[in-house]
Amino acid sequence: MSVGCGLEPPCHPRPKNVCVRAGEMVALQCPRSIDSNTEVRLIWSRATDQDRVLTNMTADEQQQRSMSVHRGSLVILSASVEHEGKYSCTVGYGRNGSSEFVVTVNSAASRRCEDKQNYSQTCFTQQSCKLNCPDVNVPVVHSPNITSNGIQWYKVGESLQKDNYFPTVEKQNSGLYTCVRSYQYQGQKYNMTFTVILDVQPKKAEKTAAIISPRDDDVIHVELGSTVVIDCTAVTYSEFDDVSWLIGEFTVDQDSNLPVFFNSTRKIEGDEIQTTASLVFRKISEDDLSKNYTCKLAAVYQSSDFVTIHLRNAHPQYLLLCLCTVCIVAALTAAVIVYVRFKIDIVLFLRDTLGCHAKISDDKRYDAFVMGYKSHADSGLSAEDRRWLENVLEEKFGYRLCLVERDIQPGEALANAVLDCIEESRAVVLIPSSSDPGLGSGLLTAIHEALVERQTRLIFIESEMGEGSAAGSLAEALQLLSETGKCVTWRGRGATASSSFWKHLRFYLLPSQRPRKGRFLSQTSYNQGLI
Template sequence: MQTGYAVVIFIFPIVLEGCCVGNHQRRKRITAFQQNITHQYYRAVAGEVFMMPCLRYVSQHMEVGWSRTGEGSKGNEHLSVDCGKKFLAEAKHSGKYTSLTCGSKLSFHLRVVEKSSLKCFQPEESSKYLLLGAGGEVTCPGLNCSNNTEVIWYKGNKAVSEQSRASCVKNGHLHLCQVSEHDTGVFFCDRQIIEQGVKWTFRRAVNITVIPHYTPSYPPRIIYPVGNTTEEVELGQSHTLECKIYFPFEIMFSPEVRWYVHSSGNMANMTAQYKEIHPQEEGVTLQEIKVTQRAIIKDVTPQHLNNTYTCIASNTVGSSSVTIQLKRKHKVKWPSLAGYPVGSLLLVAGLGIILHVKWLELQLIYKSYFQHGKHNGDEKEYDVLLSYVWSPPSADMEGVLTLSSPSGPDTDEVAACLSSMALLNSEERKATQRPLEVLLPQVLEDQWGYRLCLLERDVLPGGAYTNDVVLAIQRSRMLICLLSANYLSNNNAVFVLESGVQALLQNSTLKVLLIWTSRASASLIQPDPPLPTLVERAVKVLPSLDWTPGKSGRATDKFWRSLRKSMPDQRVKLVSLMQGQ
């Protein structure tokens, strides 16, 4: 057992030295490369990509800026380059750079040499294709001309050996165990040379391109048009034929796409007859390259409708093709210009009929809700003309007067009046259980202080009734009608309402309010005799309130608040119900 254990201990370090396994020796070599970090000497080759190094002890989150100190090519003394930035090396970049980091002054010398000065230069070493998913080997350019095989490889500003991937370096060659898409880019290899006692780091660049395969395995696939198709065209207009193809990746990619025209059984290249645009690469992925080929027919003629157009795309594996035929586009026939005036006339006539039928309602709505109140300051003898018809006494006609403070900016007198009424004892509440015809005059006149006109009280008997009604309306600012089945069946009451509607149409200062005392909808009443047309249409649109006897105190309060808001703004001083107490 002890012998086997010793064998494992002996073999295990040897396995670690194999490729694709990280080892501690590589990290030691990297540290040795960067021990003297206060003075760095780098060489680059003109025309190759170069990246300014980022020193080891500087935090990864810091960007070191290298600034030219005055040495180098004339006119470029103040050149600055960021740490980790890639650029194409030129002779003008040679010189001494410094950077102040963490309180230390760092010095960096860069010398850009020409390719002709190198002992051996092989351009093919500067680029490499690696197959996706397989292992790959990358050679440091110029390594074969040097005896030093100590090389450190970088991808970005971090050594490859320190990255979380399976790789190793053998004799200066970088071995990647499995190539991925992320390996596409520039790799740098650093090796040291000594000249005149100065240790230089010679940095070379290798451009890596990851490919899915070396040769394509299938012909191009055309995605548009889909199969053989037909396109609509307009005679006399230009038309563009378009062919979209996906080509499988090739190292030496040269797409071949052509449009051909079949005319009278003969096929000819369209380039000689039409303007054919050079193929355009519109999308490149690792697996495929999207190419679009267009051909323009400047002026479509009937002859073009008889031709067949073929798009052919080819690569080293084979070719694909689709065909397009053209057909004439049929324009939508709109009605002749003579039909437009007739249609417009019918539309205007229809709108006119609708306005004529609903003109009365529209006038009443406008005057009741938008026009009223422009002349509230006009002096009138009465604030309200109250019109009603006595209803037979019954339980259904009784309501409970329960007043609370109305919402809105009422005066202090209104608040005091309503507050005092809320304090009525049960005996007084029973006394107010009376019909609205009796209750409303008391509230409007005695409690709210409005000047009220009652025909049976304020109009002298013996005169013409019609003249008295018209005169009373003219002397009032507002008309309130308590509507019920009895009211709409009474000729005198209906005449008052009709006169008020006519006055409203003539005089916008008059306000008309309807209070329904026995139902909520005018359509439920069938008066005998029938109502005049003016009244029948007016009761549907004029402002109205509902008085429902026997409801809760909250419903009654809501009615009084709504009535209070509907009253004219100008009124006499309110008289409190409890003034005499």
């Protein structure tokens, strides 16, 4: 059954281990304080001397044993193996418990506790460094007949005395240093030696406290009459760094009863301290808009940092909404106008340069069926013009054409052959001809019905000179076809590839489903065709 402290028998603290070099001084201090005016005695004893009371030793006995006992202090002047053992100090003959010490003497032969007399200290390069001599088990100040003669420093392996202060410490200053505390007692000199292990590390990166928000000259838009809170956040590295607000040159108070005040909060993350000073406006007024507000970071180890902000009256939300709406409508209108105005150029650019067009899989053999019609204005294309136009469509732009003269077999019924070509083509191109191709009104009507039924594209080319009289001169069936399809005006062979005629014709035709062959045209053919 365990017994807790405060019950009988009393709990004794664990003995304190004390290590001392042979021939050196060590002081044992009883932790129990005693009023100098009290009659209660503090008794020192040693277990190895049959619990002999050391407090009762005479001055001669103390000198013989190389000891000095005075109330709560027992000093071993020159330690030897004979001084090893357990010591205790007791108040009032044990009625109030005792404190115990186990003394071990470290000799050159044994070295039993040498590591306990070594102390470590770390400094950083390019910074000042002061070595501290341990004050472990040293005599108390004003001990009777014991006076301090100071401290001497040596570096292990060197005989010259060293200074314990380095204005700028470097890596080569690392090593073992010995500090010797010297004391005088009754004309004799006694020493206490400690070893300090100096470890010089690379200089730590300097961290600078700074305001991270807001930025200098920031403009904060506020609404009159509203409550506004403006946060100033700074990252600092000292608990003594402070963040506050200024209005002009005057510091803002932290009294929350004022119309304008600030409060501060801190958040610690590792070695960083994030401080936020919140400037609070209970009700924004016109006068508030005319002032400058400065966030101030007062740092201990660097100059102060300042960030000034300005307040501006925010525009009503509906004005901003109206402005955005007008901008969007204007942008859409401009986009529509540009598209309508340059629609053909945009489509042809995407088709020719970027290859952006739909892939058609309708199994039709031809891109277009080219067929002539009789122009009654005597302004139709000559046979040479027609061959040139067909050649450019096939060789320059890569269209696969169905031509009456080439693809209809001799002796085949014209009406059936024409309808078959329409069936196998994605579009029909009607070209005005100065000669009569022999298309009757019945065939034209059948062509119209076939186009409507199959929803095939029709491009109706009319001559420039016959453009004005076309409506009155064409037969009724031809007139019906012209109204069904897209009309393009022929302006002669001098038209270039960028002319309105070619742009409109290619725009109305579906894109060719085979690679363009313009690169195979001879220079002579090109000069005779497009200039």
